[in-house]
Amino acid sequence: MPLSAPIAIPPELAGSLSAARFVAVLTGAGVSAESGVATFRDAQTGLWARFDPRELATPSAFERNPRLVWDWYAWRRKLVAAAQPNPGHYALAAWERVARQFLLITQNVDGLHQRAGSVKLVELHGNIGRVKCSREGTLVSRWDEGGGEVPRCPNCGALLRPDVVWFEEMLPASALAQAEAAASHCDILLVVGTAAEVYPAAALPQRAHDAGALVVEINPHPTPLSASADYILRGPSGAVLPALVAGLRG
Numbered sequence: 001m002p003l004s005a006p007i008a009i010p011p012e013l014a015g016s017l018s019a020a021r022f023v024a025v026l027t028g029a030g031v032s033a034e035s036g037v038a039t040f041r042d043a044q045t046g047l048w049a050r051f052d053p054r055e056l057a058t059p060s061a062f063e064r065n066p067r068l069v070w071d072w073y074a075w076r077r078k079l080v081a082a083a084q085p086n087p088g089h090y091a092l093a094a095w096e097r098v099a100r101q102f103l104l105i106t107q108n109v110d111g112l113h114q115r116a117g118s119v120k121l122v123e124l125h126g127n128i129g130r131v132k133c134s135r136e137g138t139l140v141s142r143w144d145e146g147g148g149e150v151p152r153c154p155n156c157g158a159l160l161r162p163d164v165v166w167f168e169e170m171l172p173a174s175a176l177a178q179a180e181a182a183a184s185h186c187d188i189l190l191v192v193g194t195a196a197e198v199y200p201a202a203a204l205p206q207r208a209h210d211a212g213a214l215v216v217e218i219n220p221h222p223t224p225l226s227a228s229a230d231y232i233l234r235g236p237s238g239a240v241l242p243a244l245v246a247g248l249r250g
Contacts, residue, residue, distance in 0.1 A: 009247050031192055107198070111129045131162060140154065205229075
């Protein structure tokens with residue numbers, strides 16, 4: 001049931017959202033794009049246009065040319081740091097504060113949900129603002145960007161790397177387990193700004209549906225999920241999410 005602007009929420013959906021015991025939300029790149037954060041593939045601009053993203057986001061790429069990979073992520077970190085949360089981010093943080101039970105599952109690595117105030121959060125793909133040891137996996141809070149070399153772990157001397165999930169890597173087991181548990185036990189799953197095509201995250205809507213939850217898609221464009229969603233709210237998350245939160249009843 002696509003909606004057109006201004007955002008009008010079906011009364012039956014508004015009632016279900018207000019009555020829900022457990023609301024889970026899966027967000028993707030579309031939410032960040034509304035804050036001006038380039039999607040993964042759109043980040044191949046300027047100096048980086050000649051590179052395939054898969055040449056810059058795999059363990060083997062880091063092994064071959066760690067400096068190239070490090071520089072690309074350093075460039076992306078600066079772009080993300082200049083971005084600001086949008087109304088969709090703030091709406092989800094506000095929803096968390098009034099919900100009976102709430103979990104935000106994000107595929108984004110930009111940290112904008114946290115900056116907007118979200119706390120009950122699972123990052124499936126890590127966070128580009130964090131850096132970890134490539135050998136031990138421990139987070140490192142400070143590193144020196146100078147010197148022309150990839151910074152090294154102060155503990156073991158191994159190269160540092162961004163704390164993100166690369167191609168050829170598994171999602172963090174604990175994060176995936178939390179996401180799957182939420183999909184299995186929530187009353188409503190909102191799928192926001194994602195085409196829901198990349199597994200294993202793409203399996204979460206079906207898991208929620210099979211468990212009896214309502215699945216609500218929020219996206220300006222049709223996606224593979226559209227055919228099976230219980231509700232489809234067509235529009236940017238920065239407009240739809242605040243409307244949903246405003247419609248919540250006590």
